[in-house]
Amino acid sequence: MENYGEVVNRIQSEVNxxxxxxxxxxxxxxxxxxxxxxxxxxxxxxxxxxxxATTFAKTLSLEYHRVQFTPDVLPxxxxxxxxxxxKTNEFEFHDGSLFCNLFLADEINRTSPKxxxxxLEAMEERQASxxxxxxxxxxxxxxxxxxxxxxxxxxxxLPESQxxxxxxxxxxxxxxxxxAIKILKGEVWHNLDxxxxxxxxxxxxxLQVISGKAFVHEALYDYIVTIVETTRKNxxxxxxxxxxxxxxxxxxxRAMAVLNGRNFVNASDVQSVVKDVLGHRVHLSxxxxxxGMGIQEAMNRLLHEVRPPRT
Numbered sequence: 001m002e003n004y005g006e007v008v009n010r011i012q013s014e015v016n017x018x019x020x021x022x023x024x025x026x027x028x029x030x031x032x033x034x035x036x037x038x039x040x041x042x043x044x045x046x047x048x049x050x051x052x053a054t055t056f057a058k059t060l061s062l063e064y065h066r067v068q069f070t071p072d073v074l075p076x077x078x079x080x081x082x083x084x085x086x087k088t089n090e091f092e093f094h095d096g097s098l099f100c101n102l103f104l105a106d107e108i109n110r111t112s113p114k115x116x117x118x119x120l121e122a123m124e125e126r127q128a129s130x131x132x133x134x135x136x137x138x139x140x141x142x143x144x145x146x147x148x149x150x151x152x153x154x155x156x157x158l159p160e161s162q163x164x165x166x167x168x169x170x171x172x173x174x175x176x177x178x179x180a181i182k183i184l185k186g187e188v189w190h191n192l193d194x195x196x197x198x199x200x201x202x203x204x205x206x207l208q209v210i211s212g213k214a215f216v217h218e219a220l221y222d223y224i225v226t227i228v229e230t231t232r233k234n235x236x237x238x239x240x241x242x243x244x245x246x247x248x249x250x251x252x253x254r255a256m257a258v259l260n261g262r263n264f265v266n267a268s269d270v271q272s273v274v275k276d277v278l279g280h281r282v283h284l285s286x287x288x289x290x291x292g293m294g295i296q297e298a299m300n301r302l303l304h305e306v307r308p309p310r311t
Contacts, residue, residue, distance in 0.1 A: 037167025
């Protein structure tokens with residue numbers, strides 16, 4: 001793909017027409033998609049998480065399914081099921097909602113653990129085992145899950161095994177005063193129908209290949225591993241990040257380099273996504289909580305402790 005830097009700029013500009021004032025979040029969601037990872041959006045209801053997913057689906061020409069997760073959603077709703085056909089005297093399989101390119105799991109922490117676990121194989125292996133058969137999911141397959149803050153009515157915490165499968169965890173936050181006025185005037189909803197498809201599925205796959213080939217110096221490999229290992233040794237954390245977190249940090253750094261128009265990774269690419277990649281994979285220690293420290297401050301201290309390479 002020629003001029004991929006121009007292509008990603010156009011994609012971000014198109015999404016930013018709808019998602020006002022959240023350029024950093026838009027860039028990181030696009031980076032996660034280019035890196036082939038899944039995204040967890042943790043925020044209060046009503047800040048535009050669903051609109052963000054819908055806009056990306058249109059812009060990137062992705063087949064898009066949305067499921068509003070409630071306690072009565074069943075695994076078969078996601079995976080699919082077989083139904084007997086009286087005309088053919090055979091069982092016919094009907095695809096579930098997961099069989100798409102972009103799956104939006106809305107309010108994922110409101111459904112049962114059994115339904116949540118149905119996503120595990122799909123997110124990691126890009127396949128679904130149903131009734132003794134394994135069926136491949138379309139490529140690319142991306143999950144964007146929204147989650148209300150723990151403690152909200154009717155919510156329950158996601159297990160660590162599932163959190164670890166999300167490449168990044170992001171938060172939209174409240175809009176600025178000026179952006180809130182635009183939303184109030186209806187400009188966002190009016191423009192949603194005018195979102196253009198800017199790349200095909202094949203072009204998106206090509207962009208993913210370009211990201212996977214971005215050059216990484218040996219010193220940066222060491223830097224990434226050292227950051228993750230430090231989360232397991234530092235007394236600010238009671239639980240450190242997994243090896244899957246190390247891979248996710250590398251892939252996100254490569255994608256950020258591509259989005260910034262480079263075919264090589266530097267330390268700033270890694271640093272810009274450390275909190276988003278590792279924040280949901282670690283637990284703060286009792287000491288850090290006693291000091292009133294949040295994940296952002298803990299990650300800043302972590303980056304200050306690990307010296308970046310000069311390369």
